[in-house]
Amino acid sequence: AGDTIKIGFLAPLTGAVAAWGKPGLDGCEIWAERVNAAGGIKLDDGMHKVEFVSYDNEYDPAKARTGATKLIREDGVSFIMMLGGDTWPGVQPVADKTGMLFSTLLPSDLSPDTNTLIAPAEVHPIYNVTGVEWLAENKPDLKTAVMCAQDDALGLPSVATYLAAFEAAGIEMLDDPLLFDPATTDFAPVVTRLISKNPDIVCLDTCYSDYVHPIAEQLYQQGFKGQIISCTADFYDQMIAKTSEEFMEGFIFQFPDFDDPALNADNINFTDPNGFYAEFNKRHPGQWGAVSWEYASIMDLWKAAAEKAGSSDPDAVTTAMKDGGKGAHAFGDAAWWGTELFGIDNALVGDWPVVAIEGGKARIKGFRSIPDWYAKHGDLLIKHMKAYDQMWDQRS
Amino acid sequence: MLELLAQTGLNAVYAASYISLVAVGLVLIFGVMGVVNFAHGELFMAGAYAIVALYAKMHVPFFVAVAIGLVFVGCLGLLMERALFRPLKDNPLGGLVASIGFLMILQALAVMGFGVRMEHIPPVTQEVIQFSDKVRLPVARLYVIVASVALLSVLWYFLKRTKFGWALRASAQDPEAAALQGISITQTAKIAMFIGAGLAGIAGALTAPLVSVNPHMGHSVIVTAFIVIIVGGVGSLEGAIIASVAYAFVHTFVTTFYDGVLADITGLCLMLIVLIVKPTGLFGSADRA
């Protein structure tokens, strides 16, 4: 066995954005234990254990830069996983100089300037089109929609995506998207405004769970009875507890629980999702969410590439990972994609699950192809993205 | 349209209720202790976590949990008084820094005890009072409104009609002179801190089932509370209540009829305008030469 391979984890672990980093680190620890228990990572020079080295960047670009420097120059990591967002531009010069391989959860960080940054876990927010598409096919009598979103870097591209998806599906928007400040806590006024138009569908965009829960509760209490679609529905069981099973029935979102039987299918590339989910919930009850598995799924991809390359060298791993333009995404085979939206093919895109709540439990209703949708409606997406200044070449 | 106005009005009344609870507590602490309590939002958060621990996890009946939460956060207030503000009583900036330190500690403890993600609280009641199909008042919100009106009325009576209130007012204006009239200033400081913190705590506890409880939830609350007490005039209870109502109505209506970000800007501009017209707030008074 050779040296331990070190992987950098550079994300907010304290402060207001910690919910996007801390559960991911927890998931990675579980991933590392499982991989190490199975012997580790097999490279040309033998088996290596993996270890995560974390640096709390507090979601601050300057601290992220410091952290990247430390992880690369002092800790000698082979790969760095980041949340991205505000922190990525601070790290970008370091990435350019060192050639280190970085991953982000937010593909809007991608740009042709940096080809060592990849977004292999999710192409937020593009996958949201799959939910709308599924809805239009399966519930064709829903004709009108309204939408609300927090006014931040995650909310706006998501608004553009949903607008494109609704337009593609022939669903009419009754009102401009309602933007609210990220610090909002009382959602009654927002909901009153939303349902004053009597929509068939209320779209919650990429609201964080801190918003999704109170909004759903208010929708329930203010008497909304129609369809709800949202990017996420973390802790939906609690939402049911606050509303009713009947109200939540048919709620559409995009993130399955990892005990979903559909994830045991052969095309799924996440190792033992059910076991991972059970272990995580045991150690960190009440903390499960999309971030919990996404960093780990990136590690699956990285491990496969490293083993293929026989080395942990960033260049070699990158080459192996992008070999043939295809990659193994958590939800099936996928392609490296994104030139039109991001200026570079560094996002791994393939199928994405559409999840609905049925009888109080999230169930995958099917996997839909994002590239297929894009082939048909890409122009709409670009139109709306442009309107919200979200194209890569529009970002200042 | 009428229904929309009515529903928005109800929303605003609820917002005014919890904001005024928090703001009045902050005013009371500032008035008597002379320090800007930056940790006030975290006292609100502590009240909410009391409900998480007692009601959601240990299944204590809700109103019992609220009462315990009130006392618990009130005691945090006493702790702050004894450990921070009393030793720093001649040093208002020191008090401010200490309260920031306390804020960080409370947040960190919440993270350590409960994790960084939001907490879940089962609904207390799902009943809704229906005035019409589109005008509804959830009973859980009614609780907050009723509690706020009741508590503030009691506080009003306490402050305006009893000797304690008199003592609080006197020691707020000149602690030494108050002591010379036989008023125990440590006693009044303790009472003020207990009530002030307790009000923040009960606001947090009562609204916990209605909002997302997380370790950083205090932030937006304190920003609102600061705006409100400045508009009302620092140290003025009437001012704080009236400004809470005004702010809640403006914010709620702008959110509903325009959007939430504009509502924030409107709120801040409103405050600046009040201050430009009357630099001591609506009910504050200037000092003589």
Place this chain on the structure above:
Amino acid sequence: MPKLLIWIAVLVGLVLLPHGLSFSQQEILVFLTINVLLVASYRLLTLTGEWSLGHVVIMGVGAYTSALLTKRFGVYVPVSMLLGGISAALIAVVLSFPLFRMKGFYFLIGSFAAGEIIRLLWKRFRDPFGGAKGIKGIDPMPDFSVGFYQFDFFEPTSYYYFAAVVVAVCLWILWRIEKSPVGLTFHAVHWQDKLAQASGVNVRAYRTLAFAIASGFAGISGALLAHYIGTINPNAFDIDLMVYVLTWAIVGGTATFYGPILGCVVLTVLNEIVLRELGLEQMRPLIYGAIMILSILFLPNGLESIVQKITQKKAANGTAQRSPAE
């Protein structure tokens, strides 16, 4: 001449300093140098007795201005930094009209509100400010060579030397101002604005002057930051950073020129180096909070009081109490 010797030793120390540090510590050193200017400029504002919660937003004004000038108009970076400082000072002059009607706690919160409005404007106007994501890809300081030393501004050491020279010049100016009759008048305005007025001091003008100068230097520090990390966004200048600046100043002590700087250095080293090295990364907020409380309880006059005790020399300007926030 022992004074000269001390200064030479300090100079040599500062030049050698980065070479004794690890890479990430060098990075921290750069940010620390920039923050020293920020907190020292904040102190100038507090001389007149006003405690602002808008100072880091003003710093942001300098950062945004400088970033946009280089990005949009290709202005040479050092020039745009200077312009960033000037525009921050001008914004401060504009803000002074509403803000200086207020005092004490009202000023504290009023300045916070003014800052929040500026931040909301940055978020709201995606053109040119880039919205919530801010501006990225800001031109770095162009590399150059001074014969014996090749500046490569990606390297923290290079940027540290550059920033240290800028900051040193700024500190020298701040120091000269403080020790001048103008500085004395700032003090006077703080302790008794009525009496100062009766002595013919245009208090309003002096407060504005202090606000503008402090803001100008804050703007320069913002520009220094922007051109190093290459990105800025509205969240980077929020109340969290402001709270740090405030606590650096108060924990350090504001009776002397060096007090806030001392606070900044000590607290930053503790938080960013010591606690992280000890493996207490995720416990930092808890420990940092405790340190703040303990230091204010046991060193009510700030870290500077230790230094004063050691040197046994009373600082030229009133040693005793700090200002009350009224």
Place this chain on the structure above:
Amino acid sequence: MLLEMKNIAVNYGKINAIRDISISVPTGKIVTIIGGNGAGKTTTLRAMSGMMPITSGEILFEGKRIDHLPAHKVVANGIAHVPEGRRVFPDMTVEENLRTGAFLRNDKEGVETDLEGVFHRFPRLRERRTQLAKTMSGGEQQMLAIGRALMSKPRLLLMDEPSMGLAPVIVEEIAQIVEEINEQGLSVVLVEQNAELALELADYAYVLETGNAALEGPANELHDNEHVRAAYLGI
């Protein structure tokens, strides 16, 4: 003895404000303390009413030790203090200020009578009963501070330069008040710059010099003392 101060010392930080002072106030008598600026007169009064912790010595009120009590408990024993610099409650009205003086009293009627009495003595205060104290003139505030002390119905009244800033007619009024309440059995400790007035009113006098009691004796004797005449009476 109503009040006895034995070998008191008080420090402000490292400064010894008073070093070794003993003062006795017999029941029903007026005692005056005179002395130059910074002699420690105010500090002595503050020590008596518990506003200043003492470093050594003891203070007895009606034979009970009160030196370890906080100010509000000292006051509860029946001591009222007109502090230096007036210290009226700025944001209370005149009437509220006066009623605060009666904070510890429970006899409603007595309070109303005494309020009437204060208004009678200072008609200005009655005229302005709803005016905020901070907007009153300097002298009006001084009247208010005296009135407030009278409202507590004390057995011992400590007055720190009560004539300061008052018009000559009002100074006379104050002198009369002191005499009258003294006739009703109240004891008074009077600190005054106007030594002439003080020595005329008092039964017994102490002269403080830089933290020490330099002289003491019956007031009329001190009035004729060479040193006192030169230093404090300006004769």
Place this chain on the structure above:
Amino acid sequence: MTNFLEVKDLTMRFGGLTAVDNLSFKVEHGTIHGLIGPNGAGKTTTFNMISGFYKPTEGQVLLRGEDISGLKMHEVARRGVVRTFQHSTLFAELTVLENALVGTHMPFRPNIFAAIIGWDAEDRHGAEARAREALEFFGLDGLLSERAGDLSHGHQRALGMAVAYASHPDVILLDEPFTGMNPEETRQMMDLMERLKADGITILIVEHDMQAIMGLCDNITCMSFGKFLAEGGPKEIRNHPAVIEAYLGGARHVA
């Protein structure tokens, strides 16, 4: 020069209360002029209007014929009218010398650019010389580096006047300068005022210490309930029945 400082039909109302009511009087150049009256008569309010701290509701303040009412305090000061305050108001945290240096603000207006590059050495020396001179005049030259807040009461009052004197004023307004002073100190202070007068400075003084007022003033204006009551030399005022009735009383305890 007559009509040096003139107050004409001055009125100040606070809500329904008329604190100063149609008051007029003149102060001759180079004299010491007293302003007396019962408590709450409106003396401090009058001072506040003359010095620019309040803007009169009605009426004018004329300095050498120029209407200065409604000007800001520092603008009034720059025209040569400098005031002290009813309580000891000083820069408590600054040293005695620094206090006096602030007083030299008007004659030696600091310039920030000159200060940074060090081209203001001459002004600084001038200011310091003037400050020392003023302190010496009031006998404070031994206390230069004391903190002003630590001074004894009497020294604080003297310093307050030194600060005013340092600015080369034409008129000094003194609000109860003798409070808290014993007879001996009062007498010393009176001597200093006589010297100020000899220097050509006009003094307008509010005071309840009759010994001082009668001993110092060339002319006295007495007001009551905001209105003009009487005016004249010390003798006239002492014997003026209305003044005795409203203000002096039986004068049992006043010199």
